[in-house]
Amino acid sequence: MTQPLLIVGSYLSPYVRKVLVLLELKGVPYRVAPIVPFFGDEDFGRLSPLRQVPVLVDGDLALNDSSVICQYLEERYPEPRLYPQDIARRAQARWLEEYADSRLGQVIIWQLFNQLVIGRSVWGREPDQEVLRRTYDEDLPEICSYLEGQLPEQGLPFGELSIADISVACFFRNAQFARYRGDAQRWPRLAAWIDTVLAEPAFVRLAAFEMVAARTPIAEQRAALLAAGAPLSERSLFRDEPVRGPMSRC
Template sequence: MGMLIIGNHVSPYARKVLVALDHKGVEVEIDPIVPFYGTDAFTAVSPLRRIPVLIDGDLVLNDSTVIAEYIDERWPDPPLMPKGAADRARARWMEEFADSRLGDLLIWRLFYQRTVVPSVWKREPDEALIARTIERDLPEALDWIEARAPAEGFLFDHVCTADIAYACFFRNAALVGYAIDAECWPRTAGWIARVGAVPAFAASMKFEQAIFGVRSADRRAALRAAGARISEQSYGGAVPQRSLMLGDGPRD
């Protein structure tokens, strides 16, 4: 059995891993589930009921950062981390800010509200939360990013996992109509555009477009038609379930 990634290109965390694998030329099978529809078997390999999950023989890994570092260590060329202890620490911190702060703002407060809440949980989005996020919280985060974004190229001397992480989150924001204001945050807008043009990231777009807005049950066929290698077996089911993380699923 080859390597399996449970996750899909619409998830910024799963996309980070899939772009990393493609950048290194590693072939992988995908089980493109929406985590809310994961079965009990999914819970067994993802106790927080989140994607991505990497299954490589007997090895099962959760968390996109852990998986990306495993990929970079197993297939070191081309590298996705900078050289030197200080730069590697900076890269990890930049990636953590994206995964934590942008995950909260762009995914849970914006993308999740605009897509998952109405489609999966059959509720109206929290428009007050969305407005507060766009008008107050996102500008604060973008100010922080702008002070650290490279004026040209990438964060370090080649594209790294941290660069990919930021592009993944802002791509999700774009899917629900949010774009970085290039007049207010020119360095950030330019940087994200450059990462988006990296071949492995650009290639992810066709898979994202194949499944965005498509029913969970139809995603496997849609991705297969787009050229993805889809696993024969799936960890997905038909009934949505809560995860263990605050904010997931319907209100009790």
């Protein structure tokens, strides 16, 4: 019997969420080893040399980086297709995935979510108000205006749900946890797009476990997720004290 895939990472990570959404949409069995990467043990460090999530473990294969993992899943489990078939449109979708992973990652995760959530819960640090001011006044409006210009008047940019929709929506889900929603009057196409994608059943199923993680202290999250019925791995990769990884910006 084929073993479920193992995904290492937090339900609150947009990069982990992207992979889990693909698994949900493709109907692939999986288990999650839920950790905030700062709390990963030595085994986690061996699986993820940059101490970042997600990690996918498929038998003897361990993969890092959400985009690498998603491409692997698309090729191994091709139905339903989540990358456009046309080569030009597929390249455009991959660009929006990269824009999400890099630019939205920088602003929504490392500036907004890090200041308001990670810094407080992991390091006990209060937000840098100047970073937040620049994020709200400059960076987020620039992102929203760019994305607004990439969208059709109605519907999804590639017709059917794709990696582009999933990638961008994953980061705006974290923005919601940090209590940011773009102005729907200023960016109506973007607001409608994000609402449509986050209403997909795959996102809704994961949202229940995200709320458990968001409301629970880090050390207690595994037990709380188990109680909520999350598909967890038997083994934990958790350590008691946080450690910064080589690529950490915290």
